[in-house]
Amino acid sequence: MFIRQMTYLVALARERHFGRAADACNVTQPTLSSGLKALERELDMRLVIREPRFMGLTPEGERVVEWAGQILADYESLKQDVEVFRGGLRGTLHLGVIPAAMPAVARLTGPFSARYPQVAIDVQSMTSVEIQRGLDRFEIDAGLTYLENEPLSHARKMALYRERYLFVTNRAGPCANSQAITWQDAVNENLCLLNESMQNRRVLNNIAHSIGLELAPSVTTNSFLAVCSHVSTGNWSSIIPHTFAYIFAGCEDLALIDLVEPVHSQMIGVVASDRDPLSPVARALLACAGRLDLDAELAQGPLELAS
Numbered sequence: 001m002f003i004r005q006m007t008y009l010v011a012l013a014r015e016r017h018f019g020r021a022a023d024a025c026n027v028t029q030p031t032l033s034s035g036l037k038a039l040e041r042e043l044d045m046r047l048v049i050r051e052p053r054f055m056g057l058t059p060e061g062e063r064v065v066e067w068a069g070q071i072l073a074d075y076e077s078l079k080q081d082v083e084v085f086r087g088g089l090r091g092t093l094h095l096g097v098i099p100a101a102m103p104a105v106a107r108l109t110g111p112f113s114a115r116y117p118q119v120a121i122d123v124q125s126m127t128s129v130e131i132q133r134g135l136d137r138f139e140i141d142a143g144l145t146y147l148e149n150e151p152l153s154h155a156r157k158m159a160l161y162r163e164r165y166l167f168v169t170n171r172a173g174p175c176a177n178s179q180a181i182t183w184q185d186a187v188n189e190n191l192c193l194l195n196e197s198m199q200n201r202r203v204l205n206n207i208a209h210s211i212g213l214e215l216a217p218s219v220t221t222n223s224f225l226a227v228c229s230h231v232s233t234g235n236w237s238s239i240i241p242h243t244f245a246y247i248f249a250g251c252e253d254l255a256l257i258d259l260v261e262p263v264h265s266q267m268i269g270v271v272a273s274d275r276d277p278l279s280p281v282a283r284a285l286l287a288c289a290g291r292l293d294l295d296a297e298l299a300q301g302p303l304e305l306a307s
Contacts, residue, residue, distance in 0.1 A: 073138035
């Protein structure tokens with residue numbers, strides 16, 4: 001019963017509404033309210049401000065939510081751990097992935113799924129800031145993100161591959177037949193880039209600033225799909241991670257060109273909460289990641305498009 005009450009409180013803190021929290025917990029609103037009141041009696045403190053609708057949590061309630069998230073995560077990990085004795089790892093791996101790493105994520109989840117077929121995988125597109133928040137709040141088991149540019153705190157890390165950068169443009173464009181293009185020339189093109197809420201864009205800004213340049217795209221977005229849409233029209237070019245060569249494979253209208261002066265790379269890797277014991281699915285994912293050589297694997301892909 002205590003675990004169920006904690007679930008109600010965490011759902012209410014997330015949904016900020018009694019009805020939506022009840023729906024999320026698959027119970028009626030009176031059942032949820034009764035459970036929350038029972039939790040308040042158990043802890044002998046007021047957790048929820050009701051007037052009569054939800055108005056927020058008390059300071060004590062906010063603190064209890066933090067502990068509740070950890071308690072529920074530990075309870076789920078406990079169930080996963082003992083399930084191993086009944087026939088293998090089960091449950092769901094909740095994985096947050098930055099958009100720049102999406103083209104490579106299946107090269108991690110594929111081997112993981114093959115090794116642990118009874119574990120479902122939930123992949124969510126997240127910014128690096130959202131991954132940090134998700135780990136801190138026990139909402140995800142692990143993340144796939146940058147390790148060096150803006151390192152996450154209180155996280156254990158496993159390097160996977162180094163991200164390089166390509167210039168993508170229309171085959172009819174003036175740069176299309178080049179073997180390589182300098183950053184100086186690339187920033188002078190009509191660019192569509194991610195906006196500055198995305199760490200990939202902040203990485204590109206840092207590279208440009210390091211050689212005295214300023215990125216000034218005419219279109220910005222928080223979606224690589226929108227970048228692809230604009231580049232495909234032939235009116236824009238972009239700067240993309242080299243793994244997107246897999247996404248553009250077969251697009252005969254596009255040219256992918258190596259970016260030089262400087263040639264730069266950023267480490268992408270798996271992150272999980274720096275706590276013991278680690279959740280069984282996160283521990284299994286890190287072990288799986290440690291057996292991979294994605295740098296070598298990704299170098300064998302369709303990068304001939306860049307030539």
